Amino acid sequence: MVTLEEISKNYYLGSTVVNAVSDISITVNDGEFMALVGPSGSGKSTLLNIIGCIEKPTSGRITLDGTDVTDVPTDRLADIRARRIGYIFQTFNLLPVLTVSENVEYPLHLQGVDKAERRRRVEKVLHEVGLERFSTHKPAELSGGQRQRVAIARALVGSPSMILADExxxxxxxxxxxxxxxxxxxxxQRLGITFIFSTHDQKIMSIADRIVELRDGRLSNN
Ligand SMILES: Nc1ncnc2c1ncn2[C@@H]1O[C@H](COP(=O)(O)OP(=O)(O)O)[C@@H](O)[C@H]1O
Ligand SMILES: [Mg+2]
Incomplete structure (x- = not known):
């Protein structure tokens, strides 16, 4: 479960303050499949990055599974993120020189998981996304949909309780x-992983259990 309490994030560009998100309070329960919608610039990425412990809020509190992570130092946050949260990006963010398997294995290296276990887990998640036959391919040899499946496998490999997907x-x-x-x-549905994804595609919103809308960095429903 994720709880945000009065979260705001400001960016300072010279003397200008950009209120990327303002006064967001929301709880996302375990197992939700939630869409974050809103036009470009409405604060979707900022909010996902705060939930994903990639960025710190300027004010407000954030709690992950009952642990207040607001004041946790950045290096420990990285550790929390690696163990609990998977991340999927719009542009896939795969490393071009690595094969499909190596891309998926990468986060496990960072966590110091041993080789046999890494192999076992990579094989399992590649099977989950239907890419076992492509394990030795490089990203450039795959279609966009296949690349995004690699990114899903990479997000899954650490057995996260939550996956965040930015467009x-x-x-x-x-x-x-x-x-x-x-x-x-x-x-x-099958693994009970919480998903929070952003989109501005109306048709894609229809698959969500819950839709949260942002306008100019503020919640406009909910
Ligand atoms: N690193 C940054 N520095 C300055 N302004 C930023 C930064 N990131 C985002 N912003 C601004 O914050 C607002 C929200 O951006 P963002 O969260 O990327 O929205 P969305 O993902 O909905 O397009 C925008 O006005 C954007 O220009
Ligand atoms: Mg964005």
Whole structure:
């Protein structure tokens, strides 16, 4: 469970203050499949980065599974993130020189998981996303939808309780985007992983259990 209490994030550009998100209070329960929607610049990425412990809020409190992480130092936050949270990006963010397997294995290296266990887990998650036959390919040899599946496998490999996806379908055609969302939904239902994803595609919102809308950095419903 994630609880945000009166979260705000400001960016300072010279003498200008940008209120990227303002006064957000929301609870996301375990197992939710939630869409964060709103136009470009409304604060979706900022909010996901705060939930994902990638950025710290300027004010407000954030609690993950009952632990207040607001004042946790950045290095310990990275550790919490690695063990609990998977992240999927709009542009896939795969390392081009690594194979599919190596990309998926990468976060386990950072966590110091031993080789046999890494192999076992990589094989399992590649099977989850239907890419076992592509394990030795490089990202450039894959379609956009396949690349996003690699990113899903990489997000899954640490057995997170929550996966955050920032416009995961924005660089895909509509059908491929729906396939990716359907895969995420299946993982949500079968494994009980919480998903929070951002989108501004109306059709894609329909698959969400819950839709939270942002306007100019503020919640506009809920
Ligand atoms: N690193 C940053 N520095 C300055 N302003 C930023 C930064 N990141 C985001 N912003 C600003 O914060 C607002 C919200 O941005 P963002 O969270 O990226 O929105 P969205 O993901 O909905 O497009 C925008 O006005 C954006 O320009
Ligand atoms: Mg964004």
């Amino acid at each position: 995961p379908t924005a660089n895909l055609d509509h059908k491929t985007g729906m396939d990716i969302l359907t895969k995420m939904k299946e993982l949500n």
